[in-house]
Amino acid sequence: MANSGEYPVQTVDSVAEACDGLPDDAFVLVDSTVLRLYPTIEAHRSCLGVDATEEAKSFDQIGTVLQAMISAGVRRSTVVVAIGGGIVQDVASFCASILYRGIPWTFLPSNLLSQADSCIGSKTSINFRGYKNLLGGFYPPNRVVICQEFLTTLSDADIRSGLGEILHYVVIEGESAFARFQALSGRALSGDRSGLPELIGQSLGIKAKMVEIDEFDRGPRRVFNYGHSFGHAMEAASGYRIPHGIAVAKGIDLANELAVELGLLCREDNERIRKVSQTIHKVESFELKPEEIIAALLRDKKNKPGSYGLILARAIGDIRLEYVDFDGPVERLLQREFAGSGRHQPIG
């Protein structure tokens, strides 16, 4: 498949500055919460508010958004502007990719997870018949504008979720990225958000290097699934109650525990990573049923007959795809961790 092209990623301080640069006739899809917090977004153009729920990514809801676009007179040259987190991104990018066989879209990511991760990579995904992210493709925006003012209104859970996602990048990258993350995430969790722009830059830099090598996620980019197989399975088992990045932070712990058991990762590195990951996920309740997590893991695209395909760490900076037999250490780990009528038992 051909490379789908480059797009600029620009950083601005204020929402007013970010909105000033948008075309007057843009069609704006905006997270309803963001619109409530930043009502000036609506000042000069019409906006469609989208509630940030997985239901918004359903086939039916996508039809409603497409209808609204057509009714509003969107043409092939109209720019769709998405302002929000991953949900609004997926809704806007998917609609833009199929309407008139593709119209331009611009993304203003508004939470930490979307600014540090999902705003680059070009993936579009919607849910279908109860399956998450089943339909989609690769459709890059024409521009990404990261606005720092948005970080000031994020809830503690949004900050933790973004940090969980960034954690998996820095463990993949290596020791110095991990050390910097340790310092800056600690500050962010104690209320000082001034280090977040540096973490966002670091995270996007790590992701961009890999996206350049493997834009369409055919091979090397799969290391970014570190913490995600268990994370996605826990999100699904929780009915998407647990924020994505918080599930990833906990998924990193489970993947590392398994890697220790398989003799791949030393206990010392496991402990060092867990010290950081726990600061992110410890406030979350993981009251989940092990059999529901296993059912979700069995649907993972990386599996092959008879074994789970899991991205596991051998050290900080050395992460690889490994195959682990069904009905073995994965099931034992999950039973140990989550047994007891869905009550959470911390690892270790």
Ligand SMILES: NC(=O)c1ccc[n+]([C@@H]2O[C@H](COP(=O)([O-])OP(=O)(O)OC[C@H]3O[C@@H](n4cnc5c(N)ncnc54)[C@H](O)[C@@H]3O)[C@@H](O)[C@H]2O)c1
């Ligand atoms: N396309 C991709 O590359 C990609 C990558 C990762 C995740 N995703 C998808 O994204 C979704 C998860 O994304 P998410 O975690 O960003 O969730 P989300 O879009 O639901 O946002 C999380 C919360 O942040 C709030 N929020 C956003 N900006 C805010 C602001 N400035 N101030 C206050 N609150 C704000 C939202 O209202 C919401 O409650 C999932 O559906 C996932 O599949 C897509």
